[in-house]
Amino acid sequence: MKAVCFEGPTKVGVHDVPDPQILNDRDAIVRVTSTAICGSDLHLYDGYVPMVEPGDIFGHEFMGEVVELGPAVTNLRVGDRVVVPFPIACGGCRSCERGLWSLCENSNPNAGLAEKLMGHSPAGLFGYSHLLGGYPGGQAEYVRVPFADVGPMRIDDDLTDEQVLFLTDVFPTGYMAAEMCGIEPGDVVAVWGAGPVGQFAAASARLLGASEVIVVDRVPERLAMAEEKAGATTVNFEETNVLLELRELTAGRGPDHCIEAVGMEAHGDFTAVHAYDKAKQLMKLQTERPQAIREAILACGNGGTVSMVGVYGGMVDKFPLGSVMNRSLTIRTGQTHVHRYLRPLLEHIRNGDIDPTYIISHRMPLTEAPEAYDMFKHKNDECTKVVLTP
Numbered sequence: 001m002k003a004v005c006f007e008g009p010t011k012v013g014v015h016d017v018p019d020p021q022i023l024n025d026r027d028a029i030v031r032v033t034s035t036a037i038c039g040s041d042l043h044l045y046d047g048y049v050p051m052v053e054p055g056d057i058f059g060h061e062f063m064g065e066v067v068e069l070g071p072a073v074t075n076l077r078v079g080d081r082v083v084v085p086f087p088i089a090c091g092g093c094r095s096c097e098r099g100l101w102s103l104c105e106n107s108n109p110n111a112g113l114a115e116k117l118m119g120h121s122p123a124g125l126f127g128y129s130h131l132l133g134g135y136p137g138g139q140a141e142y143v144r145v146p147f148a149d150v151g152p153m154r155i156d157d158d159l160t161d162e163q164v165l166f167l168t169d170v171f172p173t174g175y176m177a178a179e180m181c182g183i184e185p186g187d188v189v190a191v192w193g194a195g196p197v198g199q200f201a202a203a204s205a206r207l208l209g210a211s212e213v214i215v216v217d218r219v220p221e222r223l224a225m226a227e228e229k230a231g232a233t234t235v236n237f238e239e240t241n242v243l244l245e246l247r248e249l250t251a252g253r254g255p256d257h258c259i260e261a262v263g264m265e266a267h268g269d270f271t272a273v274h275a276y277d278k279a280k281q282l283m284k285l286q287t288e289r290p291q292a293i294r295e296a297i298l299a300c301g302n303g304g305t306v307s308m309v310g311v312y313g314g315m316v317d318k319f320p321l322g323s324v325m326n327r328s329l330t331i332r333t334g335q336t337h338v339h340r341y342l343r344p345l346l347e348h349i350r351n352g353d354i355d356p357t358y359i360i361s362h363r364m365p366l367t368e369a370p371e372a373y374d375m376f377k378h379k380n381d382e383c384t385k386v387v388l389t390p
């Protein structure tokens with residue numbers, strides 16, 4: 001089959017690789033009908049996530065048709081259309097029982113390595129490094145889905161792939177980001193990053209009752225989308241001092257909640273601190289450029305919540321811990337517990353509360369993945385989200 005494989009930093013290729021096989025009784029093989037490229041894939045593509053090797057198959061946002069089932073999967077049938085959450089979860093461990101699906105205790109075969117870096121291991125994820133399981137991803141014609149009796153959700157035929165594909169990740173991620181804020185009527189929510197995750201965070205903050213949503217980015221068409229679809233006030237971080245602007249917009253108090261949907265490759269304000277971050281990241285002395293999370297913390301109003309869904313991999317420095325402590329901020333974060341949100345968010349799509357297709361800017365064949373990655377990374381041709389079809 002054809003699959004999108006890592007070749008080295010900023011290089012992917014579409015390669016012929018062996019078809020996946022059923023390895024365990026609870027596996028399914030899914031023929032992928034639609035798959036998307038995520039900001040999280042860019043961190044792998046750019047070479048900032050440890051333990052990604054040439055030949056690794058990328059992709060954690062995918063859906064398709066079940067073509068083969070292990071004998072223990074009794075809730076699905078061959079021919080079912082399914083969306084598959086990006087975290088792999090067993091459904092039976094203590095984390096899964098508590099709804100913390102991205103922390104499944106049984107899905108990362110390389111847990112020992114993750115423990116060395118992080119203290120404890122999170123769940124395995126599709127197509128997301130050997131540190132997180134080494135599972136082949138779904139930017140491919142076929143994919144093996146472990147614990148298929150737990151993760152995949154069947155989709156009725158009246159909904160298109162594009163309507164439901166983002167249930168695999170970015171819609172639940174934006175929603176969880178907003179939910180973690182504990183929004184109350186009257187609250188102002190600011191979102192850093194107007195990529196797909198930031199878009200859905202802004203839209204979800206609205207769904208959850210925020211009075212005002214402010215979105216920070218520098219890409220004009222992304223800011224325009226947040227304005228149009230989530231009624232957001234927008235701030236271009238290249239044109240203004242974000243901290244001052246946010247004070248001005250909130251009577252000096254700062255937003256009640258700040259969502260960070262940027263992650264480890266933030267662009268900077270061109271200050272010395274950003275130059276220092278960039279140099280340290282390039283020299284592998286730190287794994288992240290934490291500009292956006294720093295700014296979200298400093299901007300957040302006293303007693304507020306900083307909800308961080310941007311992905312980080314390792315260590316940062318110049319982290320404003322004193323600001324968090326002295327001002328009673330709450331930091332909430334995580335890889336999304338996607339399984340929790342599948343059905344409730346499907347209902348929102350069915351009810352017409354939101355039509356997630358608006359983030360799609362490009363539809364391309366899987367074979368054009370190298371061009372698609374390059375375009376999405378550089379935001380060329382007003383690219384906001386690419387859907388690939390095998």
Ligand code: NAD
Pocket residue numbers: 038039040041042043169170173192193194195196197198216217218219222237261262263264265266267268291292308309310311334335336384
């Ligand atoms: P994206 O790359 O399309 O969007 C990131 C946006 O951040 C871009 O529009 C960029 O211009 C903007 N940005 C860069 N520096 C900024 C700054 N200093 N201030 C404000 N905006 C800035 O990616 P995406 O798909 O929207 O994903 C966003 C982040 O969410 C990534 O880190 C991704 O890994 C992460 N993510 C996390 C989860 C999870 O489970 N927690 C799931 C999916 C994605």
Ligand code: ZN
Pocket residue numbers: 038039040041060061086169170
């Ligand atoms: Zn993703």
Ligand code: ZN
Pocket residue numbers: 089090091092093094095096103104105106107
């Ligand atoms: Zn589990």
